[in-house]
Amino acid sequence: SVSNAFAYFSIDGFSLPTRLAKTKEKYRKKHFTKPPPQARAAIGLAQHFAVCRRSMAVGDEFGPSIRKDGSERSPLVDDQGYYEIFTGSRMLPPSTVPVQVIFQIDDSLVTAQHMRKARLHSPQTIQLHCDGRSESRQSDPLPAVPTPVATYIKVSDANLLFVGACALRQFAQGLANTLCLMEDPRLREDLRVVPRRSQYSAVAHKDDGWYYAISSFRSFTRDTEDIFCQCFDLDYSLSKLPKYVELNVKGPGCAQPLLSHLRTNYKFYMSAYYTGLFKMVHKTRFRGTTGMSMAIFVGICSPPESNEPRAGRRLARLGTFGYPEFTPTNMFISSVACDHSAGKLKDMVALPRHGMCRFQFLEAFVRTAFETYKEREMSPVAMVQDLERIANLGREYYALRRSLQKALFVEECCQVFKENRDVLDRVFSLFSVRLPFPGRTENNISYLGWLEFLVACNASDFGLKAERHSLAFSLGRQQRVDELNSWRSLELSFTEFIVCIGAVVYLCEDDGLRFADKLMAFIEDHVMLAVHGSVNPLVLLQDEAQVDSTNMKLLTLMGEAFIVADQDHSGLLSQSEFNAIITHSRYEKGFRDLGFPVEDLRVVFQGAAENAFRSAASYEIGLYELCDTLIRMRRQMSGLDKSIDFLRKCFAESDVDQSGTVTRAEFFDMIASPMMRAKFQIAGISTEDIDDLWAAVDAHDQDDVEGVTAEEMIAGLLSARSSEVWVKGANYMRQVFKSVAGTVSGQLTREEIQTAFGAREVRDRILFMGLSVPSWTHIFDAIDIDANGMLTWAEIEKGLSAMWAAEGETGGE
Numbered sequence: 072s073v074s075n076a077f078a079y080f081s082i083d084g085f086s087l088p089t090r091l092a093k094t095k096e097k098y099r100k101k102h103f104t105k106p107p108p109q110a111r112a113a114i115g116l117a118q119h120f121a122v123c124r125r126s127m128a129v130g131d132e133f134g135p136s137i138r139k140d141g142s143e144r145s146p147l148v149d150d151q152g153y154y155e156i157f158t159g160s161r162m163l164p165p166s167t168v169p170v171q172v173i174f175q176i177d178d179s180l181v182t183a184q185h186m187r188k189a190r191l192h193s194p195q196t197i198q199l200h201c202d203g204r205s206e207s208r209q210s211d212p213l214p215a216v217p218t219p220v221a222t223y224i225k226v227s228d229a230n231l232l233f234v235g236a237c238a239l240r241q242f243a244q245g246l247a248n249t250l251c252l253m254e255d256p257r258l259r260e261d262l263r264v265v266p267r268r269s270q271y272s273a274v275a276h277k278d279d280g281w282y283y284a285i286s287s288f289r290s291f292t293r294d295t296e297d298i299f300c301q302c303f304d305l306d307y308s309l310s311k312l313p314k315y316v317e318l319n320v321k322g323p324g325c326a327q328p329l330l331s332h333l334r335t336n337y338k339f340y341m342s343a344y345y346t347g348l349f350k351m352v353h354k355t356r357f358r359g360t361t362g363m364s365m366a367i368f369v370g371i372c373s374p375p376e377s378n379e380p381r382a383g384r385r386l387a388r389l390g391t392f393g394y395p396e397f398t399p400t401n402m403f404i405s406s407v408a409c410d411h412s413a414g415k416l417k418d419m420v421a422l423p424r425h426g427m428c429r430f431q432f433l434e435a436f437v438r439t440a441f442e443t444y445k446e447r448e449m450s451p452v453a454m455v456q457d458l459e460r461i462a463n464l465g466r467e468y469y470a471l472r473r474s475l476q477k478a479l480f481v482e483e484c485c486q487v488f489k490e491n492r493d494v495l496d497r498v499f500s501l502f503s504v505r506l507p508f509p510g511r512t513e514n515n516i517s518y519l520g521w522l523e524f525l526v527a528c529n530a531s532d533f534g535l536k537a538e539r540h541s542l543a544f545s546l547g548r549q550q551r552v553d554e555l556n557s558w559r560s561l562e563l564s565f566t567e568f569i570v571c572i573g574a575v576v577y578l579c580e581d582d583g584l585r586f587a588d589k590l591m592a593f594i595e596d597h598v599m600l601a602v603h604g605s606v607n608p609l610v611l612l613q614d615e616a617q618v619d620s621t622n623m624k625l626l627t628l629m630g631e632a633f634i635v636a637d638q639d640h641s642g643l644l645s646q647s648e649f650n651a652i653i654t655h656s657r658y659e660k661g662f663r664d665l666g667f668p669v670e671d672l673r674v675v676f677q678g679a680a681e682n683a684f685r686s687a688a689s690y691e692i693g694l695y696e697l698c699d700t701l702i703r704m705r706r707q708m709s710g711l712d713k714s715i716d717f718l719r720k721c722f723a724e725s726d727v728d729q730s731g732t733v734t735r736a737e738f739f740d741m742i743a744s745p746m747m748r749a750k751f752q753i754a755g756i757s758t759e760d761i762d763d764l765w766a767a768v769d770a771h772d773q774d775d776v777e778g779v780t781a782e783e784m785i786a787g788l789l790s791a792r793s794s795e796v797w798v799k800g801a802n803y804m805r806q807v808f809k810s811v812a813g814t815v816s817g818q819l820t821r822e823e824i825q826t827a828f829g830a831r832e833v834r835d836r837i838l839f840m841g842l843s844v845p846s847w848t849h850i851f852d853a854i855d856i857d858a859n860g861m862l863t864w865a866e867i868e869k870g871l872s873a874m875w876a877a878e879g880e881t882g883g884e
Contacts, residue, residue: 073177076090169231368427547573731780803836
């Protein structure tokens with residue numbers, strides 16, 4: 072219904088109108104979503120208008136129109152998804168002073184709602200214009216110049232355009248700038264310039280084109296053969312392969328071709344490892360490392376037609392139960408069985424507690440090839456090559472990583488990141504302080520910080536599936552030679568962060584747009600949302616269907632208390648900070664009213680620390696982890712109120728010296744009488760529960776000193792009642808090992824392990840737990856690669872845990 076639309080600018084005293092033509096534009100959500108004040112403040116108003124909209128339009132672009140009755144009016148979109156807007160263009164002179172603009176809509180003067188508004192120094196009288204056509208001649212062509220009408224209107228407000236600020240900002244960022252000169256063709260002959268070509272012939276041509284060394288990605292180390300070779304040299308030295316190759320590859324110079332082949336093709340080994348690793352880690356939200364599981368390793372070593380879940384489980388069981396012959400399962404167990412507290416591994420803080428790391432994957436794969444083809448007359452290189460061919464080792468991930476870098480490391484994508492540098496810097500600074508790894512102070516985004524960022528920017532609406540969150544992290548991080556001595560391999564620098572953003576866009580479905588355009592759309596429509604900061608982890612718990620209406624009240628109160636206690640906004644609380652907030656009168660009463668007293672909350676912190684294999688005194692917990700542990704323990708405590716109260720009473724009676732700790736001997740002396748054991752039975756705690764309780768507590772005793780607190784004892788009871796049977800089995804075998812070796816840091820011979828672990832009572836207890844009894848001599852031979860005849864508990868525990876955990880994955884099939 073609008074017939075006339077013009078814009079008047081302050082540079083000519085609001086006297087010359089610029090016609091705004093009616094046109095159609097494809098509906099995009101960002102046009103009707105008004106950026107919040109925090110976002111506009113973060114990126115600057117000038118850049119905000121430059122990024123969000125590069126054409127001048129009339130109307131309520133960034134927010135729905137409001138009717139007089141206060142209701143919102145949705146955008147008018149036709150059947151093809153287009154809506155009408157009025158646009159126009161005008162050349163404005165360079166200026167660092169804002170240009171004032173006023174719009175004419177039919178017979179009135181208005182200001183745009185989406186632009187900054189300012190009051191004029193003095194009211195301005197503006198003459199209105201029309202297109203020069205009468206109502207009966209609307210179909211005639213538009214006149215070149217608008218026609219003034221005899222109507223004048225005085226205005227006091229105008230919109231502001233920050234033309235110069237945008238230009239200066241882009242110039243400072245190194246963007247290409249063009250100077251447009253408008254000339255009068257009638258005066259061309261009035262000025263003559265004599266060409267000077269001699270000087271150009273003496274000056275070398277300078278190429279000012281785009282290249283990687285000056286791009287936004289210049290600090291990102293691209294994949295090279297040299298990087299992969301360095302990774303192989305380190306991983307080979309850390310593994311037990313040198314000793315294994317020495318024992319199994321006979322003849323002078325026979326090992327060198329094998330090592331050359333592995334070094335040349337190690338990029339595929341690393342690709343296969345990270346493919347399998349991030350199939351597991353996408354569900355990990357805790358601040359620890361997760362290695363490749365046995366089931367995934369067996370699947371990698373299996374032929375493609377056997378790479379089904381059911382077939383993979385059958386293959387895992389074939390190698391696990393009874394050890395009929397060497398299989399991928401056996402090689403997995405022997406490779407992960409190592410003492411984390413000795414030698415080169417002692418200071419590797421990022422070594423996974425469960426599963427295998429990169430150098431262990433190399434060892435397990437090569438040993439699987441050797442043991443699979445040992446009966447055939449094949450060279451060591453041929454053995455490895457044949458298994459690589461069957462497994463199609465890592466080639467899909469390697470090709471995906473190469474194609475991403477080829478598509479991303481171009482001038483157009485570099486330009487997108489430069490134009491949005493302010494937004495990206497702000498988001499990076501917000502999430503770099505979120506959920507850091509223990510002891511890390513560098514300005515990097517941790518893996519959990521990356522997950523929070525993707526939820527905060529609503530990446531799922533852009534098309535990124537949740538199971539690909541960790542894959543985007545893997546594709547965007549640099550290949551690091553040493554990834555175990557620190558947490559750096561699980562963190563992102565700023566350059567890695569923008570490459571990960573490129574990976575997010577690359578992993579989404581192709582909708583026909585150019586990659587650079589999709590990248591710009593993701594930053595404008597989604598990254599802008601993350602300026603608000605991190606997402607509330609309670610939303611994640613709701614998505615996982617772990618929260619009912621009762622639990623939600625508990626989690627809401629916990630979230631409120633956590634935010635109050637988290638003064639540094641790191642997303643983490645120490646034990647002292649946690650104890651201080653839960654003993655605050657307001658929160659103590661709130662938790663007690665919900666059936667969770669302070670004593671049980673301390674058990675929650677203790678359980679979370681034990682789950683991360685850390686001492687509670689040095690552990691820092693995040694809100695998601697705290698809420699997840701709270702829900703899990705509340706579920707485990709259901710029906711155990713009587714048992715827990717009775718256990719606290721027994722602990723108080725046993726702690727005669729009021730030290731706050733009780734030794735195993737003191738506790739079992741107290742419950743030795745038949746009357747006391749009968750009371751335990753009445754309280755719902757069986758003799759087996761007591762044994763499992765102490766085994767679970769002892770398994771987390773890092774200093775190998777007797778004595779536990781009440782919270783540790785209750786956490787041990789809950790751990791003993793958990794559904795992870797393999798954990799109880801490993802804890803029980805630890806007690807058997809300590810009874811023979813004296814301490815958990817001792818060593819046992821092959822004969823001692825066969826005698827102690829093969830005892831009838833040990834066998835019966837393992838079968839009672841529902842676990843299989845393996846051949847202990849086969850386990851010893853598979854783990855004792857250096858043939859020194861001795862094994863530590865750390866080596867045995869890794870092998871047993873891997874075996875029984877994989878047995879649980881088979882699901883009884």
